[in-house]
Amino acid sequence: MPEAAMEDFYEQYRARFVNKADIDFVAAQGFNCVRLPFHYDLFLTRQQRRARNNASRSPRNVDAYVQALTRWYDQGQLFTNTENLDGFRLIDEVLRWCAANNMYVILDLHAAPGGQGSDRNINDNFVPLDLWKRKDAQGRLIYQDITVRLWEKLAARYRHDPRVAMYDFVNEPHNVNASSGLSNENAEINALYSGLIAAVRRQGDQHLLLLEGNGYGNEYTNLTPDKLRIKDRRNLVYNAHRYWCPNDPKATDPNPNQLNLLANLVAFRATWQVPVWVGETGENSNEWFSGAVQSLSSQSIGWCHWNLKRVEGVTSLLRVRHYGSILTPEGRAALLRNVEFKQCVPNRDVIAALTGPAMARMPFVALSIPGTIHATDYDLGRNGIAYHDTYAERIDYRQEAPTNNGSICRNDGIDIQATADKDSNGFAVSDMAAGEWMHYTVTVARAGAYTLRARVKNDSAVPARLLVKLDDVPIGSFTVNQTPAAAPWVTMAVPTTPLPAGRHTLTLYVEQPGASLSWLQFNSATTPTTQGGQ
Incomplete structure (x- = not known):
C-alpha cells in the first residue's frame, strides 16, 4: 500500500x-x-513517521531510523x-x-x-x-x-x-x-x-x-x-x-x-x-x-x-x-x-x-411462554446465581483453557458454539456437564399445559438427559440419543405439566451430559410429541 x-x-x-x-x-x-x-x-x-514506517519494513533500516531520531532530538525537532x-x-x-x-x-x-x-x-x-x-x-x-x-x-x-x-x-x-x-x-x-x-x-x-x-x-x-x-x-x-x-x-x-x-x-x-x-x-x-x-x-x-x-x-x-x-x-x-x-x-x-450489584440476577432478554427461548439467552448474573458451570473463571495464568469453550456470544462459564441450525440465533449451548444448569426469567402468558420442544444434538453414543423445571418443579425432560453426523440437530417434543401464569424461573438442568441445546419452545398443548422425549 x-x-x-x-x-x-x-x-x-x-x-x-x-x-x-x-x-x-x-x-x-x-x-x-x-x-x-x-x-x-x-x-x-508525517515525515518523521515515514522514517519509522520504513524501519518497520526491514531490520536493515533500524539503524538509519535511530540516526534520524538522534538528529531530530539534538536539533529540537x-x-x-x-x-x-x-x-x-x-x-x-x-x-x-x-x-x-x-x-x-x-x-x-x-x-x-x-x-x-x-x-x-x-x-x-x-x-x-x-x-x-x-x-x-x-x-x-x-x-x-x-x-x-x-x-x-x-x-x-x-x-x-x-x-x-x-x-x-x-x-x-x-x-x-x-x-x-x-x-x-x-x-x-x-x-x-x-x-x-x-x-x-x-x-x-x-x-x-x-x-x-x-x-x-x-x-x-x-x-x-x-x-x-x-x-x-x-x-x-x-x-x-x-x-x-x-x-x-x-x-x-x-x-x-x-x-x-x-x-x-x-x-x-x-x-x-x-x-x-x-x-x-x-x-x-x-x-x-x-x-x-x-x-x-x-x-x-x-x-x-x-x-x-x-x-x-x-x-x-x-x-x-x-x-x-x-x-x-x-x-x-x-x-x-x-x-x-x-x-x-x-x-x-x-x-x-x-x-451491577454483585449478587443480582436479571433477565438477559424478555422471554415469554408460549414462545421460543434460545439456549444462550439465560439470565445475567454470577455462577451459582444465574447459571452453574464447573469452570467459570480463570485464576491461573498458566491455565489457558477458555472458560467459554467457544469464546463467542457471551462471556460466562457456559460453553457456546456457533451453529447454522434452523431457527437458531446462530449459537447453541454445548459441552454441558452433569449438574450444570441455566436459569431463564420467563413470563407465562396463559396458565395451562404446553408442548415443550427442544432442538438438540448428541455427538456421543451415550444418551444425554436434560430436565426442564419451572420454579424448581420438573415440567418435562428429554433423553437425547446419539444424533447422525449428516443431520445432527433434531427436534424433540414432550407435554408439560400445567404451568401457572405470571413471572417465573425456568431452569434447564443437565442430568446426564453429552447434549447441545439450540433452543426450547413452548407451544399450545395440541402439538404432537415425538418418541424419545420424556
Whole structure:
C-alpha cells in the first residue's frame, strides 16, 4: 500500500475507533475515567513517521531510523509544533468529550520509543527491549531520552489541566532482567522513572504520576519510594495489572513487591503510604469480573477495564463485528465501518458484571411462554446465581483453557458454539456437564399445559438427559440419543405439566451430559410429541 494511502487509512481508523459517541456510552455505564493508551509515533510529524514506517519494513533500516531520531532530538525537532501533531489533537478531543461527561482521563504511553519489552502484542519494538538497551553514536540511551522529552512536552501542555487525573509513564515493562542482558533488580526502570518524575516536576506539574512495575506492570523491587533517585516523592501512584489471578483476598505472593494479588496490593499501600490503582484488568469471564470488582471495591481500590472494544471480543465493553482481512481493500473498508460506535454491539453481560450489584440476577432478554427461548439467552448474573458451570473463571495464568469453550456470544462459564441450525440465533449451548444448569426469567402468558420442544444434538453414543423445571418443579425432560453426523440437530417434543401464569424461573438442568441445546419452545398443548422425549 502506498505511504499516503496507509496514512489516510489509519487517520480514518483513529477517527472512527473512538469518538464522542463511544465516550458518552462509557459514561452512561457509570465509569468515571478513561485510560487513554497512545503510541509515541502519533507525536511524530508525517515525515518523521515515514522514517519509522520504513524501519518497520526491514531490520536493515533500524539503524538509519535511530540516526534520524538522534538528529531530530539534538536539533529540537521532536514533538514541537504541538498544535499540528496527531497525538496532541487526539488527546485534546478525548479530554473535551470526557469533561462533558464529568470523567477524568489518564494519559498512558502504551507504546514507548524502542519498546518497553519483548512482547510485540503490546510494544513498538523493531529490536526487543531497545528502550533499555539502544545507544546512539554518542553512547546515550537515545530512546529513553526521547521518552523523557515526550513527557516534558505533555507536561508543559497539560500541567494545569484538571481533566487529566494521572500520567501513566510507560505501559507494562517486561523481561527487563538478567536473562535479557539487563539488571535483575529493575535498575534500568528505576533510572528512567526517576528521570521522568524529575522532568515532569521541572515543568511545574504536580499531577499524580502512575508507575508500572516490571513483569507486565506488577513487580516493584528497587522501585519503592525510598529507592527512587528523586527528592520529591509526592503524588506517586503504584499500579497493578490484574489478569488470570485469584480474587481471594487471602491469596498472597511471597514477594511483597509483586502487586497483582489483592493482599499484596493492600499491604504495599499500607507499608509505603502510597495510593494504589489497578490500571488494567479484564480478559477473563464475567464471574471473575464480578469477583474482582467486589474485592477491589471492598478495599477502596480503583480499576480500569481492558478494553473498550475488540473484533468479535466477548470480554470488551463493545464488540466489533468481523470484517475480513486488513490486507484487502474490502476488509479495510469493512473495518472502518464496523469500528464505529453505531455499528458495535454492547456486551451487556460484561457491563452488568462490571457495574451491577454483585449478587443480582436479571433477565438477559424478555422471554415469554408460549414462545421460543434460545439456549444462550439465560439470565445475567454470577455462577451459582444465574447459571452453574464447573469452570467459570480463570485464576491461573498458566491455565489457558477458555472458560467459554467457544469464546463467542457471551462471556460466562457456559460453553457456546456457533451453529447454522434452523431457527437458531446462530449459537447453541454445548459441552454441558452433569449438574450444570441455566436459569431463564420467563413470563407465562396463559396458565395451562404446553408442548415443550427442544432442538438438540448428541455427538456421543451415550444418551444425554436434560430436565426442564419451572420454579424448581420438573415440567418435562428429554433423553437425547446419539444424533447422525449428516443431520445432527433434531427436534424433540414432550407435554408439560400445567404451568401457572405470571413471572417465573425456568431452569434447564443437565442430568446426564453429552447434549447441545439450540433452543426450547413452548407451544399450545395440541402439538404432537415425538418418541424419545420424556
